[in-house]
Structures are given as structure tokens and as C-alpha cells.
Amino acid sequence: MRGWRTLISKDWKLIYRNRLLLVVLLVYPFVIMGVIGAAFQESGRPVPLGVVNLDRPGGPTIIWFELLTPRPSGLERTLFREAEESTACASLDQAVEGLEGGGFNLTAAAVEEGSEPRCSGHLMGPGVLEWLLDEMESSAEEVRYRDSGLEALEELRASGNGLLVGVPSASCPYLGESLWMEGRAHDSSSLLCDFSRDVAEVREYAERSAALEDLRKGRVDAVLLIPPGFVRRLKALEKVAEVEVVLDQSSLVKAEFAETAVRGFLSRISERVVEEKMRAVVAGLRILVEGGDFFGTRVVGLSRIKEDLVGLREKLADDPKLAASLEEGIGLADAVMEDIGEAADYLRSTALPVELRITSVAGRPLAAKDAVVPSLIALSMLWTGVLCGAVLMVLEDEEGMGVRLRLTEMGPLALVGSKLLLAAGIVFVQSAVMLLLAVAVFGAMASNIYLALVTIALSSLSCIGMGLVVAAFARQVAGAVILGLLFSFPLVFITGIIFPLNLMPSFMRVLARAIPLTYSVEALSGVMLRGEGPAGVLGEWLALLGFGLFFLALGSLLVRRRAG
Amino acid sequence: MTEQGRGLFLEVRGLEKDFRGYRALEGVSIEVKEGETFGLIGPNGAGKTTLVRILTGQIAPTRGEILVDGRPIQPEEHRFRRRLGLVPQEPSFYGRLTPAENLALLAGLYGISTHRASERVRELLEWAGLREHARRQVRFLSRGMQQRLSLAMGLVHDPEILFLDEPTSGLDPEARSAVWEMVRELSGQGRTIFMTTHNMEEADHLCHRLAILVMGKIRERGTPAEIKRLLGTDRLELRLEEGGLPELMRVCRELSLDCGEEEGVMVVSGDSLPEKLPLIASRLSGSLRDLRYREVTLEDAFLRFMEEVGN
Numbered sequence: 111m112r113g114w115r116t117l118i119s120k121d122w123k124l125i126y127r128n129r130l131l132l133v134v135l136l137v138y139p140f141v142i143m144g145v146i147g148a149a150f151q152e153s154g155r156p157v158p159l160g161v162v163n164l165d166r167p168g169g170p171t172i173i174w175f176e177l178l179t180p181r182p183s184g185l186e187r188t189l190f191r192e193a194e195e196s197t198a199c200a201s202l203d204q205a206v207e208g209l210e211g212g213g214f215n216l217t218a219a220a221v222e223e224g225s226e227p228r229c230s231g232h233l234m235g236p237g238v239l240e241w242l243l244d245e246m247e248s249s250a251e252e253v254r255y256r257d258s259g260l261e262a263l264e265e266l267r268a269s270g271n272g273l274l275v276g277v278p279s280a281s282c283p284y285l286g287e288s289l290w291m292e293g294r295a296h297d298s299s300s301l302l303c304d305f306s307r308d309v310a311e312v313r314e315y316a317e318r319s320a321a322l323e324d325l326r327k328g329r330v331d332a333v334l335l336i337p338p339g340f341v342r343r344l345k346a347l348e349k350v351a352e353v354e355v356v357l358d359q360s361s362l363v364k365a366e367f368a369e370t371a372v373r374g375f376l377s378r379i380s381e382r383v384v385e386e387k388m389r390a391v392v393a394g395l396r397i398l399v400e401g402g403d404f405f406g407t408r409v410v411g412l413s414r415i416k417e418d419l420v421g422l423r424e425k426l427a428d429d430p431k432l433a434a435s436l437e438e439g440i441g442l443a444d445a446v447m448e449d450i451g452e453a454a455d456y457l458r459s460t461a462l463p464v465e466l467r468i469t470s471v472a473g474r475p476l477a478a479k480d481a482v483v484p485s486l487i488a489l490s491m492l493w494t495g496v497l498c499g500a501v502l503m504v505l506e507d508e509e510g511m512g513v514r515l516r517l518t519e520m521g522p523l524a525l526v527g528s529k530l531l532l533a534a535g536i537v538f539v540q541s542a543v544m545l546l547l548a549v550a551v552f553g554a555m556a557s558n559i560y561l562a563l564v565t566i567a568l569s570s571l572s573c574i575g576m577g578l579v580v581a582a583f584a585r586q587v588a589g590a591v592i593l594g595l596l597f598s599f600p601l602v603f604i605t606g607i608i609f610p611l612n613l614m615p616s617f618m619r620v621l622a623r624a625i626p627l628t629y630s631v632e633a634l635s636g637v638m639l640r641g642e643g644p645a646g647v648l649g650e651w652l653a654l655l656g657f658g659l660f661f662l663a664l665g666s667l668l669v670r671r672r673a674g
Numbered sequence: 675m676t677e678q679g680r681g682l683f684l685e686v687r688g689l690e691k692d693f694r695g696y697r698a699l700e701g702v703s704i705e706v707k708e709g710e711t712f713g714l715i716g717p718n719g720a721g722k723t724t725l726v727r728i729l730t731g732q733i734a735p736t737r738g739e740i741l742v743d744g745r746p747i748q749p750e751e752h753r754f755r756r757r758l759g760l761v762p763q764e765p766s767f768y769g770r771l772t773p774a775e776n777l778a779l780l781a782g783l784y785g786i787s788t789h790r791a792s793e794r795v796r797e798l799l800e801w802a803g804l805r806e807h808a809r810r811q812v813r814f815l816s817r818g819m820q821q822r823l824s825l826a827m828g829l830v831h832d833p834e835i836l837f838l839d840e841p842t843s844g845l846d847p848e849a850r851s852a853v854w855e856m857v858r859e860l861s862g863q864g865r866t867i868f869m870t871t872h873n874m875e876e877a878d879h880l881c882h883r884l885a886i887l888v889m890g891k892i893r894e895r896g897t898p899a900e901i902k903r904l905l906g907t908d909r910l911e912l913r914l915e916e917g918g919l920p921e922l923m924r925v926c927r928e929l930s931l932d933c934g935e936e937e938g939v940m941v942v943s944g945d946s947l948p949e950k951l952p953l954i955a956s957r958l959s960g961s962l963r964d965l966r967y968r969e970v971t972l973e974d975a976f977l978r979f980m981e982e983v984g985n
Contacts, residue, residue, distance in 0.1 A: 509766070509767065509768050509769060510762060510764045510766035510767070511766055511767065513730075513732060513766065514760065514762070514766055514780065514827065515783065516732065517730065517758070518755075518780065518783035519752075519756070519783060519785045
């Protein structure tokens with residue numbers, strides 16, 4: 111037993127007196143737990159949600175409806191038929207001019223494959239516009255709302271056949287309607303504001319494009335598009351209010367969080383609406399029994415009918431006048447049965463008053479494999495870059511060649527630069543092969559491979575630079591590998607790969623901005639999944655370049671100082 | 675070994691080096707003549723490697739002056755670095771490269787043309803006895819072969835002065851002997867060599883002149899013979915029959931020799947002891963049980979010196 115004690119005591123002393131072992135075994139777990147704990151500290155934080163509310167006055171001047179339908183000419187004919195005046199226009203711009211000048215209150219562009227869009231302007235009579243919009247929306251396969259006519263036209267042309275309709279928001283018949291709920295009137299803005307308070311931090315946008323830009327930049331985690339007539343549909347018996355939520359699926363976790371938050375508060379709105387309607391139905395049913403005003407219909411009430419029928423049964427044989435009264439009672443009973451049937455329809459339509467349509471900022475829904483590839487490549491670059499940079503630098507000292515090399519004609523720049531080039535080459539080739547395999551073999555999405563390769567090249571610089579910094583604290587290859595892994599592992603938790611940045615505490619978000627990997631992931635996701643061009647990721651590229659140069663300079667300085 | 679040399683090649687004046695409050699070198703002044711092998715001896719931690727690192731431009735001195743060919747220089751100067759070769763104390767080569775690749779790499783980094791480099795590699799492999807092992811990875815070679823390669827690597831660019839930092843440390847006698855032979859050959863070719871060692875036999879065999887560095891200070895300098903003379907002399911150890919002591923004392927008085935007792939053995943020392951030895955032996959022939967002549971070695975002298983410094 112004494113021997114065991116001696117051995118354990120010896121091993122403890124060896125651990126205690128070896129700084130690296132001490133850090134790895136005793137201190138590092140606390141560091142990791144600290145980082146993870148800090149990252150998840152505020153996991154209940156509201157999701158930043160961009161909202162484009164088209165169902166309110168004072169929004170965009172013109173609301174554009176993209177009506178996807180295989181036969182736009184049918185809808186177009188309806189327009190011409192119902193309009194008081196119609197004019198064919200040479201272009202959408204001309205139609206818009208007419209709209210802005212007040213000559214028209216509706217403009218349309220019919221898009222059919224193989225032919226140029228046919229633009230027209232129309233003046234609709236009072237009441238017709240609302241009916242027409244309802245009619246067209248219900249006959250289209252899908253309706254999208256946009257804030258730019260030209261953008262909508264391009265989108266429609268890319269999608270196939272459809273009709274683009276523009277209506278001045280001032281002419282829109284049902285914007286800003288309100289709904290009585292919980293003892294007060296709610297318009298769309300107050301509904302969103304009240305019901306999203308705990309789960310989302312709402313930022314309102316006037317334009318869809320601005321909201322989507324912020325979604326791409328990670329300033330919001332989702333964009334909710336409230337269509338014109340949203341509240342009106344909530345109130346209507348036979349309609350469902352459809353909202354569109356755009357998610358950034360390049361980060362699956364972020365998208366999941368955002369979708370859950372949006373679904374959460376929309377379902378709360380649905381519940382309240384259903385509750386209000388049920389309350390109305392219950393009151394209505396009571397009226398059916400007691401008698402009174404049932405949604406505008408004066409009903410006698412079942413109790414009265416029952417009394418009459420009882421009276422009839424007793425007196426029918428003695429008094430011929432009662433025969434007429436019996437006839438009236440039968441008529442009333444028919445009316446009541448019809449009303450109850452309507453009430454049943456009402457209940458069916460209120461079961462799901464809000465429907466969510468999910469789209470991706472990438473333009474198409476992303477699969478898990480699509481979203482995972484940029485993160486995997488960034489992680490691979492981090493580990494390969496840090497390890498490659500650190501090991502190549504330490505290798506000289508481990509082999510004892512550092513001294514000899516410093517005596518040769520080659521300056522420190524060449525000694526560090528040559529390693530940097532080799533390491534950058536290794537990281538670049540490895541990451542490029544991963545990218546190409548992911549795209550070619552697994553069919554992962556990469557909107558622009560060339561821009562992804564540029565991002566990889568810039569990212570590799572900073573990763574290797576971090577490796578040089580690590581090398582300054584290691585004497586042997588094994589030590590450099592361990593230090594490299596210890597250094598890079600916590601970064602994974604801070605850079606939004608695992609947990610969305612927007613849901614982290616503010617100091618962690620600031621910290622994340624000081625880590626190149628954050629920019630690598632953002633730029634790679636941008637060019638591969640969100641269809642960003644060079645301008646869209648220029649900020650990330652410059653940050654990566656800056657970090658690369660900074661870490662290279664710092665690493666070189668530390669390595670030189672240690673050599674001295 | 676006779677002292678060689680023409681002019682001064684390297685001169686160090688009042689060199690000092692401080693490391694975070696600890697003075698590793700203090701007022702070090704030495705002179706290395708052109709073509710000589712200069713040895714710096716001293717115990718572990720004396721500051722030998724620090725001095726080599728300063729002279730080869732790896733670290734800067736805190737104070738002091740270094741002159742080459744009579745002109746002050748900064749050792750990290752590119753022009754001077756080109757003129758020096760270094761064989762570090764620790765193994766220094768790429769283990770996964772072959773000897774030929776290691777040599778060719780350095781030749782390339784010193785800017786030697788490809789054609790000349792391949793010639794130079796061949797010459798050095800031949801000189802170091804590694805021609806047959808030229809294509810084996812260095813990590814598979816014996817420690818002796820690796821040290822011979824290390825020596826050859828220090829000579830790739832044909833430097834004027836070669837710094838050897840404890841070149842035979844950790845080698846077996848055979849390997850050490852081979853390295854000594856190579857150093858002697860270089861010295862014979864007139865190459866200036868600056869070597870550090872704590873092996874006194876090595877210093878005695880290889881160096882024309884020596885300096886003793888203890889605790890960062892140069893304590894003695896001179897040829898090995900001068901240092902031996904300074905620090906100790908040859909001596910005669912005698913064991914006598916009873917009654918022989920008075921005759922020994924008489925002889926020592928007559929021959930002006932010192933005489934004393936150390937652990938039951940009579941010790942006689944003084945000038946021209948080898949010449950006086952036959953007379954002593956004949957005078958004491960009747961009472962002499964045992965006689966040993968002990969020639970002083972550099973190691974004896976050094977140990978005695980260290981004892982004095984310690985005291």
C-alpha cells in the first residue's frame with residue numbers, strides 16, 4: 111500500500127510541476143466550462159426578428175403582389191373586364207408613373223414564358239378593387255408581397271408564369287384594420303408587439319430588401335413578412351392569414367431558434383383569435399336558444415319555438431288559426447338549423463387562423479448538408495492552420511536547426527514566410543478538396559465556389575498566424591499540437607458555429623468579433639449559401655486579411671523573441 | 675602542440691551579459707589568433723555556451739566589444755555571420771533528411787550554386803566518412819556519425835572560423851576520437867577554431883591556447899602547458915621502509931625539492947623533477963618500497979584550480 115501511495119504522490123508531483131499538464135488536466139476543463147457557460151448564459155434571450163409589416167398605413171407607397179398562376183392571361187382579362195379604364199403600357203416604369211400620378215389605381219404586368227411582360231394600368235371603381243384583389247389572391251397558386259416592382263418582376267420572370275399587380279397603399283382597402291381581442295382593439299403592429307415580447311426582439315423595416323440585408327449580415331435571425339390584409343383575414347370567417355418567414359438556414363441552429371420563436375408567438379396569436387371567436391360562437395349559440403341578434407340575423411330562439419310547438423300540440427285540434435302559427439314555427443326551425451350550420455363552418459375556419467410559410471434567404475430551402483459544409487471547412491482550416499503553423503515553427507527547434515538556419519543568408523522573413531507559404535498551401539488545398547468533394551459528391555450547395563476559395567485563402571492566413579503565436583509557447587512538436595488544440599477548441603463555441611451569436615451575452619458577441627473564425631464562417635456561409643457577391647463579404651475578407659497580418663506579425667515577433 | 679597563428683582574428687573586450695538580473699558573463703576578454711584552435715574550458719554553467727551564442731550572433735551582449743580583424747563588429751551582422759560556422763552542442767540536423775540532403779539544404783541557404791553545392795556535399799561526406807550513408811535518413815545513423823555530420827554541416831560554406839560548442843559531449847571513446855581527428859585535420863589546414871569543452875583531455879589534445887571560464891569570468895589563460903604549470907606540477911609519490919624518511923629529507927634539501935606527506939604517502943615536487951628522479955631513486959634504493967611518477971594533467975590542474983576557487 112505504501113508503494114501505491116509513493117507512486118501516486120510521484121505522479122501528482124509530476125503533474126503539479128509540469129505547467130502544460132497542470133493546465134490540460136486541471137485548469138483547462140474550467141476554461142472550457144467557463145466559455146460554454148458564458149455562451150449559453152443567456153439562452154432565453156429574445157430572437158432578433160426583422161418585421162416587414164405591409165398591413166399598416168404609412169408603409170411602402172405601392173404594394174406589389176406577385177400572383178403565381180399558370181394562366182396569368184385569365185386574371186389579366188378579369189382586370190380589363192372589371193376596370194372603368196384600362197391602358198396598355200410600354201413598360202412597368204410607365205405603368206408606375208401612371209399609378210403615382212393618380213391616373214390608375216392598379217397596375218399589372220402579365221409574365222408568360224417565352225414572351226415579354228405585358229404591362230397595363232387600370233382605374234377600378236369603388237368596392238371593385240377590394241373584390242378583385244380577393245378574387246385574384248384566392249385564384250393564384252401562391253401570392254408574394256414585395257416592395258419593389260422591378261425586383262418583383264425579375265423574380266416573377268425567373269419563377270415562370272404569373273401576374274404582378276401593384277396597388278398604391280393609399281388605395282388598399284383593408285390596411286390597418288383592427289381586431290377586438292382581450293378587451294381592446296389590436297392592429298397588426300400591436301398584435302406583433304404584444305405577442306412577441308418575450309420571445310423576439312422585433313425590429314420593424316419599411317422595406318423587405320433592407321430586412322433581408324440585415325438577415326444576411328446576421329443582425330436579425332429571421333424576417334417576418336406580414337401581408338396586407340393580415341388582420342382582416344384573422345377576422346374573416348372563411349379565410350386564413352398567411353405570413354412568410356425568411357430564415358437564414360446557413361446556420362441550422364440559428365434558423366431553428368428563430369423558427370421556434372416565430373411559431374411560438376404566432377401560435378399565441380392564433381390561440382387568442384380562436385378563443386375570441388369561440389367566445390363569440392358560444393354567445394351566438396346562447397342567442398340561438400334564448401333569441402336575439404345572431405351575427406346580423408334576428409333569431410327567435412329555440413326556447414320560444416319549443417313553447418310554441420308545445421302550445422300547438424295542445425291546441426291544434428280546437429283552433430284552426432293555429433295552423434298558420436305552426437307553419438311559422440317550422441320556418442323558424444329551418445332558419446335556426448341553417449344558422450347552426452354556419453356556426454359549424456365558422457368553427458372549422460377558425461381552427462388555424464394563421465398559417466406560416468417558411469422560405470430561406472438562400473432562395474431555396476437548405477438541407478443540413480448545405481448548412482454544415484461552411485462550418486466544417488472553417489473548423490478544418492482552424493485546426494489544420496493552427497497545427498500546421500505551430501508544428502512547422504517548432505520543428506526547427508526540436509531538430510536543433512533553428513540556430514543553424516538563423517546563421518545562413520536567409521533572414522527571419524524568409525524563414526517564417528517560407529513556412530507560412532507551405533502551411534497556407536496545405537490548408538488551402540485541403541479545404542478546397544473538402545469543398546469540391548462536398549459539392550461534387552454530396553451535392554452540397556455552393557453558390558460561388560471561386561469566392562469560397564478566396565475566403566479559404568484569406569482564412570488560412572489568420573489560422574496559420576494563430577499557429578505561429580502558439581509556436582512561441584511550445585518547444586516540441588507534441589507540445590505545439592497539444593497547445594494548438596487547447597487554443598482552438600474553445601474558439602468553436604464562441605464563433606456561432608454551435609450556438610447563434612445573436613443569442614449570446616453581449617460580451618461574448620464582442621469576443622466573437624475578435625476571432626477570425628467568426629468571419630470565416632460568415633463569409634463562407636455568405637458566398638456559399640446566401641448568394642453573396644464580393645461586395646457582400648468584403649467586410650469579412652478585410653477582417654480576415656487584417657487578422658492574418660496581425661497574427662503573422664505577432665507570431666513572427668514572438669518566435670524571434672524566443673529565439674533570442 | 676606549438677602555438678600557431680599570425681594576426682589576431684577575433685578579439686573580445688570586456689564582454690558582459692545579464693539575464694534578468696543574473697550576470698552570466700563578466701568582463702570577458704579573449705583573443706583568438708588566425709589559424710589557432712582556441713579552447714574555452716570551464717565547469718557546467720560557467721557561461722561557455724552563452725559566450726558562443728554571443729559570438730555567433732544569436733544573442734546580444736549587454737556590454738563589451740567584439741573585434742574581427744581589428745574592426746569592431748556586431749556579431750549578428752550578416753557579413754560576419756557568413757564568415758563563421760557553428761557546431762551546436764545539441765544534435766542539430768533534420769533527422770528525416772539524409773546527410774546529403776542536410777548538407778545540400780545548408781549549401782542552398784548559404785547561396786552556394788547548385789553545381790558547387792553538389793561538389794561541396796560530396797567533399798564533406800567523404801571527409802566525414804559518411805559517403806556510404808549519404809542516402810540514409812540521419813535519425814537512423816549512430817550518434818558518432820550524426821556528430822560527424824554536424825561538424826560537416828558547420829563547414830558547408832567554408833567559414834573562416836568554426837565554433838564548436840562541446841563537440842564530443844555524450845560520445846563514446848571511438849566516436850570522440852574520430853571527432854578529434856577531424857578537428858585536428860581542420861586545425862592542420864589552418865582553420866581558426868573556437869571550441870568550448872569541459873573535457874580537459876580534449877582541450878589538452880586539441881587546443882593551442884586555452885582560457886578558463888568560471889562563473890562568468892575568465893580566470894586563467896595560456897597554452898595548455900602554461901596552465902598546467904600555473905596550476906600544478908609533476909610529482910613523485912614514494913612509500914618508504916621505516917627509517918628511510920631522514921634520507922629522503924636530505925636528498926630533497928640537496929636538490930631543492932619540496933617534500934610532504936599526503937595520506938601516508940610521501941610526495942616530492944619541484945623543478946626538473948624528471949632529471950632528478952634517477953638520483954633520488956639511487957639514494958633511497960635501500961628503503962624504497964614503491965615509487966610512482968605522476969605527470970600533472972590539465973584535469974588535475976583544473977580540479978585543483980576549481981578547489982581553490984571553491985575555497
